Amino acid sequence: MAQQTVSQYEEIKKRVKDVKLYINGEFVDAESHETFENINPFKNEFINEVASGDHVDIHKAVMAAKEAFNIWGRMKQNERLEYIYKIGQLIEERIEDIALFESFDTGLPISQTRKQVARSAQNFRFYADMVKSHLSGEAYQVDDEFINYTIHKPVGVAGLITPWNAPFMLETWKIAPALATGNTVVLKPAEWSPLSANLLAEIIDQAGLPKGTFNVVHGFGETAGASLVAHPDVQLISFTGETKTGSEIMKNGADTLKRFSMELGGKSPFIVFEDADLDRALDAAVWGIFSFNGERCTANSRLYLHERIADEFIARLKERVDRIIVGDPMDPNTELGPLIHKTHYHNVKRYIEIAKDEGCEIYSGEIPAELTSGNYVAPTLLLNANNAMKVVQEEIFGPVMAVMTFKEEDEVLELANDVKYGLAAYVWTNDIKRGHRVSQAIESGMAWINSQNVRDLRTPFGGAKYSGIGREGGYYAFEFYTERQVIHVSIGDHRIPQFGKKA
Numbered sequence: 001m002a003q004q005t006v007s008q009y010e011e012i013k014k015r016v017k018d019v020k021l022y023i024n025g026e027f028v029d030a031e032s033h034e035t036f037e038n039i040n041p042f043k044n045e046f047i048n049e050v051a052s053g054d055h056v057d058i059h060k061a062v063m064a065a066k067e068a069f070n071i072w073g074r075m076k077q078n079e080r081l082e083y084i085y086k087i088g089q090l091i092e093e094r095i096e097d098i099a100l101f102e103s104f105d106t107g108l109p110i111s112q113t114r115k116q117v118a119r120s121a122q123n124f125r126f127y128a129d130m131v132k133s134h135l136s137g138e139a140y141q142v143d144d145e146f147i148n149y150t151i152h153k154p155v156g157v158a159g160l161i162t163p164w165n166a167p168f169m170l171e172t173w174k175i176a177p178a179l180a181t182g183n184t185v186v187l188k189p190a191e192w193s194p195l196s197a198n199l200l201a202e203i204i205d206q207a208g209l210p211k212g213t214f215n216v217v218h219g220f221g222e223t224a225g226a227s228l229v230a231h232p233d234v235q236l237i238s239f240t241g242e243t244k245t246g247s248e249i250m251k252n253g254a255d256t257l258k259r260f261s262m263e264l265g266g267k268s269p270f271i272v273f274e275d276a277d278l279d280r281a282l283d284a285a286v287w288g289i290f291s292f293n294g295e296r297c298t299a300n301s302r303l304y305l306h307e308r309i310a311d312e313f314i315a316r317l318k319e320r321v322d323r324i325i326v327g328d329p330m331d332p333n334t335e336l337g338p339l340i341h342k343t344h345y346h347n348v349k350r351y352i353e354i355a356k357d358e359g360c361e362i363y364s365g366e367i368p369a370e371l372t373s374g375n376y377v378a379p380t381l382l383l384n385a386n387n388a389m390k391v392v393q394e395e396i397f398g399p400v401m402a403v404m405t406f407k408e409e410d411e412v413l414e415l416a417n418d419v420k421y422g423l424a425a426y427v428w429t430n431d432i433k434r435g436h437r438v439s440q441a442i443e444s445g446m447a448w449i450n451s452q453n454v455r456d457l458r459t460p461f462g463g464a465k466y467s468g469i470g471r472e473g474g475y476y477a478f479e480f481y482t483e484r485q486v487i488h489v490s491i492g493d494h495r496i497p498q499f500g501k502k503a
Contacts, residue, residue: 008330009042012104019050019194021057021218022201024064025211030219031056038194041107041338041375042329050194053219055227058186061215062231065157065184068212073154073182081128084180086207088124091117091172098199102168103329105195107293107338107375110330113168120172126457127176127477134475135181135482145494152482154182155259158236159228161221161249162197164190164340165295165397171200174238177477179214183236186215188225190241192341194218221245229253236480239263240297243395243421243466261470261480263297263462265395266423269416270300271438273409274308276428277450282313284426284452285401286320290379293337294348294399297467298424298446298453302392303403304412310405314383317403321365321379328371336399338374345375348398355382355391360402387418395421409438417443422464424453445471 019038020027034052039045053061072080091098098120099113106113137150158178162171167190178185189197201216217224229237229252236259239249243264250260270288272281288300305313329337339345356362361383367376377398385392385402392402406412416425425444429435432449439447445463448454455461460471470480 008100009104009328012100012330013040013045013047016048016101016104016195018048019198019218021051021053021061022198022205022214022216023057023061024215025205027201030054031060036191036220038105039341040104041340042104043373044342044375047105047195050191050218052223053217054223057217057219058188058224058227058231061186061217062157062228062233064212065186065215066233068210069154069156069184071210072179072184072213073156075182077131080182081131081180083207083209084124084128084176087176087204088121088128090203090206091121091124094199094203095121098168098196100330101199102193102196103337106164106167106193106340107329108166109293109334109337111332111334112291113166116166116169120169122457123169123172123176124180127180130177130475131180135478137484145490145492147489147491148486149489150484150486152181152478153485155481155483156183156235157233158183158185158238158481159231159234160185160187161225161228161237161239161241162187162189163241164193165292165297167193168196168200170240171197173472174240175200175214177472177481178236178238179209181478181481183481184213186217186228186234188217188219188228191218191220225249226252229258230256232256235259237261238472238480246468259480261472262468263472264423264466264468265397265421266297266299266463266467267302267393267395267419267421268298268300268424268426268444269302269304269442270426271304271412271416271428272306272309272313273427273429273431273434274306275430276309277430278309278313278316280450281428282316282320284428285317286324288426288452289401290324290336290399293339294377294379295340295397296453299397300424300426301396301401302416302419303401304415305403305405307405307407314381314403317381318363321363321381324365324379326365326367326371326376326378336379338371338376339398340375342375344397345377348377348396348400351391351394351396351398352377352380352382352400355385355389355400355402358385358389358391360385360389360391387415393419409434413438413441420466423467424448424463426452
């Protein structure tokens with residue numbers, strides 16, 4: 001490990017402070033004064049103490065958000081959007097700082113967190129622009145009797161529960177549209193990645209939003225998360241995370257008729273036909289599973305290769321796996337860092353052992369000796385896999401890709417759809433008719449033809465089947481974050497039925 005990164009690690013470690021809750025415009029301890037430890041995944045060393053909120057703190061945050069909604073929800077649109085633009089500007093001014101803290105906290109390589117934080121600033125600018133240009137209603141005239149028109153209104157208090165992979169960007173991905181449309185927010189970040197959520201609270205506090213508009217309650221899902229979901233004054237719950245947890249959240253929120261947006265697990269297929277550009281397909285396949293340390297919901301964790309090109313592709317895939325740079329997440333040359341937490345590390349390693357038991361040939365890269373104290377899993381290929389295997393059916397959420405072959409288009413379509421998930425899909429072929437045909441036949445919320453996962457903020461993001469409910473992104477987020485009301489206006493003396501008029 002380079003001396004520069006050693007000193008950088010120690011410098012950031014010195015700068016980390018204990019994390020408090022952010023409620024009603026103030027950084028406060030949990031009412032119980034309970035805390036939990038935050039651990040760095042690179043060395044598995046203690047980082048700091050984090051306030052552990054529970055139902056009491058959630059209630060305080062919700063009540064603050066409910067009170068603030070009377071101001072924020074009724075504020076003139078242009079005035080409210082000025083705050084949104086300012087948050088984006090403040091994030092942009094601190095990109096390097098936020099990126100370093102996120103790499104330190106999560107193990108994501110700094111070269112990747114920098115891009116994610118830059119995108120976070122864009123999320124706020126984008127939704128401010130989108131509200132101006134697309135948050136509009138419709139009007140319907142009925143002859144000379146009526147004009148019927150629709151308006152979008154903020155719903156109220158939005159409960160946002162965010163994951164630990166790319167936490168800062170995914171927090172802003174929800175917060176920006178929620179605030180821009182006039183809702184107030186209670187954020188429950190993932191307990192494994194609290195640092196960047198705290199930085200976001202500092203930035204929003206600096207932006208000067210009315211007290212209570214934005215609140216952060218750190219804590220565990222069973223306490224803080226469950227209390228947020230069950231609270232009767234929280235109208236919206238947006239959750240990104242594991243499918244099983246999403247199902248539990250929906251059950252717990254059913255009694256109060258919550259509106260849910262769920263972006264859940266994935267087991268996305270990557271299909272390479274015999275006529276594909278193999279160089280580009282190889283680049284996309286390697287990046288799609290090994291970037292973000294494999295902790296990506298849209299990762300192409302199932303690779304299907306046409307049998308005519310399978311041997312060549314696998315040989316080249318092994319070469320690429322051998323050359324992936326595994327290292328310190330704060331080193332700009334690192335391509336693969338440690339997994340977020342020791343618990344998750346053991347779970348991913350468990351799946352690799354299951355793959356061995358199921359008959360896979362395991363091919364993996366190497367972990368440098370100086371990195372063994374961290375949560376490192378080498379980039380791994382599960383060769384000779386098949387769809388019946390547990391490691392092909394279940395989400396592993398690590399740098400592990402199952403590799404399989406196929407002969408015919410109909411066969412690979414059946415294999416691609418033979419999982420409970422349906423988030424993303426990738427199709428590689430130079431036959432554009434086949435590309436469209438196959439992509440449309442795959443049961444997924446999103447599909448890319450001859451491309452890796454590239455995002456356009458204007459398009460909907462979400463999954464089918466067990467991969468989620470609803471869509472985020474673009475104006476599609478307005479369906480979740482606003483209430484559409486219709487106003488019927490009489491413009492003439494239309495006939496009204498006259499019950500009971502006659503004697």
